Amino acid sequence: MIRASHKQRGFLAAILHRLSGIALAIFLPLHFLALASALNGAASLDRFLAITRQPLIAALEWGIVVALAIHMTLGLRVLLIEFFDFREKTLVPISVCLAAAFAVGFIFILNLG
Amino acid sequence: MTATDTMLAVDVWRGAESGSFQQFAIPRRAHQTVLDVVTEIQREHDGTLSYRFACRVGMCGSCAMVVNGRPRWTCRTRVSDVTDAGGMLRLEPLRNFTIVKDLAVDMTQFFDKWKDAKGYFEAGEQPAADFAVVAPATPERQAANAGIECIGCGVCYSACDVVAWDKDYLGPAALNRAWTLVNDVRDQAGDARLAAVSGTSGCQACHTHMSCTAFCPKAIAPTYSIAGLKRTVLRRGLRRIM
Amino acid sequence: MTAVLFLAQRATASVLALAVVVHLATILYAVRGGLTAGEILGRTHGNVGFALFYGMFVAAVAIHAPIGLRNVLREWTPWRGRSLDIALALYFLLLLALGGRAVFAVFSA
Numbered sequence: 001m002i003r004a005s006h007k008q009r010g011f012l013a014a015i016l017h018r019l020s021g022i023a024l025a026i027f028l029p030l031h032f033l034a035l036a037s038a039l040n041g042a043a044s045l046d047r048f049l050a051i052t053r054q055p056l057i058a059a060l061e062w063g064i065v066v067a068l069a070i071h072m073t074l075g076l077r078v079l080l081i082e083f084f085d086f087r088e089k090t091l092v093p094i095s096v097c098l099a100a101a102f103a104v105g106f107i108f109i110l111n112l113g
Numbered sequence: 114m115t116a117t118d119t120m121l122a123v124d125v126w127r128g129a130e131s132g133s134f135q136q137f138a139i140p141r142r143a144h145q146t147v148l149d150v151v152t153e154i155q156r157e158h159d160g161t162l163s164y165r166f167a168c169r170v171g172m173c174g175s176c177a178m179v180v181n182g183r184p185r186w187t188c189r190t191r192v193s194d195v196t197d198a199g200g201m202l203r204l205e206p207l208r209n210f211t212i213v214k215d216l217a218v219d220m221t222q223f224f225d226k227w228k229d230a231k232g233y234f235e236a237g238e239q240p241a242a243d244f245a246v247v248a249p250a251t252p253e254r255q256a257a258n259a260g261i262e263c264i265g266c267g268v269c270y271s272a273c274d275v276v277a278w279d280k281d282y283l284g285p286a287a288l289n290r291a292w293t294l295v296n297d298v299r300d301q302a303g304d305a306r307l308a309a310v311s312g313t314s315g316c317q318a319c320h321t322h323m324s325c326t327a328f329c330p331k332a333i334a335p336t337y338s339i340a341g342l343k344r345t346v347l348r349r350g351l352r353r354i355m
Numbered sequence: 356m357t358a359v360l361f362l363a364q365r366a367t368a369s370v371l372a373l374a375v376v377v378h379l380a381t382i383l384y385a386v387r388g389g390l391t392a393g394e395i396l397g398r399t400h401g402n403v404g405f406a407l408f409y410g411m412f413v414a415a416v417a418i419h420a421p422i423g424l425r426n427v428l429r430e431w432t433p434w435r436g437r438s439l440d441i442a443l444a445l446y447f448l449l450l451l452a453l454g455g456r457a458v459f460a461v462f463s464a
Binding site: 004 | 179181182183184203208272273274320321322323324326327328334336337340341343344
């Protein structure tokens with residue numbers, strides 16, 4: 001039986017926010033290392049970018065872009081509740097956050113081509 | 114045992130931290146509350162069952178326990194609202210409390226945290242010269258009123274994930290009470306209370322899951338009280354630095 | 356978390372809100388038709404505005420991420436206390452160092 005507190009929308013938002021944050025925290029040092037390959041010249045960075053074109057890596061890249069968007073939008077929701085006394089009454093705010101995040105992900109895929 | 118249209122299958126926690134569920138078959142009755150069920154079990158089936166109740170009319174909060182995964186007042190919970198035709202009822206003691214026996218929990222830590230958060234009125238060194246004039250429509254009084262009806266039943270504390278994850282977290286009830294006092298213009302605790310609620314496991318530890326607000330039987334919103342504390346602590350702190 | 360950590364995290368969150376919007380918009384624009392080093396470096400090389408923006412971005416995230424991780428580790432694992440704080444301070448330095456190096460790399464390449 002799933003306890004009732006874990007079926008609340010606030011819990012879902014908090015878990016998505018937390019998991020996306022963990023993913024980003026793991027990703028960031030790798031991201032910085034990848035970019036720093038430019039120190040060895042543009043060709044070095046290009047070699048790395050070629051890896052990101054593999055389907056699995058591209059999918060993970062999409063995941064990180066969506067994670068960043070989710071973390072930001074849900075984080076804005078928290079800031080609104082904490083600092084602007086925002087009273088959430090329905091699922092709408094969280095839905096808007098997630099919709100915007102997945103819209104970003106969608107545009108990302110479209111632009112990757 | 115399978116429940117039927119006329120019989121409930123009731124799983125009741127027996128024991129303390131370790132224990133097991135014991136099942137009882139209880140007839141469904143019209144307008145039955147979960148408290149009626151627990152009482153019937155204890156009087157007609159197993160006199161060794163331990164549970165708490167007092168007013169049985171939704172005023173005291175003593176009968177709070179976890180019913181089918183959610184903390185609620187059993188005297189104000191209709192069986193028909195929490196069971197379907199399947200008729201399964203699962204009764205557990207409140208989560209995040211030390212279990213004394215069966216469905217009764219130890220409220221000591223809950224009220225100790227209330228004290229740690231300075232959830233009590235501070236009259237100050239000098240008694241007030243005259244009655245305080247507190248206009249009901251002021252923002253402070255409205256903020257205090259929004260949280261003042263708390264009777265310390267523990268439902269919010271039981272529902273809170275941060276309490277489960279951090280044993281030192283003061284919890285929604287204690288922080289909500291502190292917020293009402295921060296907004297009480299007669300109170301003299303001042304910065305001492307703000308310091309009390311903003312330690313390592315104070316108001317900043319709240320992650321706005323909002324289960325407390327969803328489940329409070331008095332429709333209090335501890336989440337927003339805690340948000341108020343977060344803002345007030347920051348404002349007071351920033352003013353000190355600047 | 357303490358009031359100081361809370362303030363640092365929420366303040367950097369506000370900074371990051373803007374920075375991330377800019378970064379996501381940049382990403383969505385830049386990946387059109389595929390991403391090459393030449394394209395990236397063509398825009399970042401010698402670009403002081405870029406370096407300042409992303410330098411600030413790195414500083415903000417270096418503060419923001421460890422504080423968030425601290426909450427996660429304290430609440431979801433038994434790890435807490437001084438050793439956790441030291442580990443996270445090291446993570447802060449790691450992000451600052453690697454991030455600064457990355458900004459420098461694409462600025463000077």
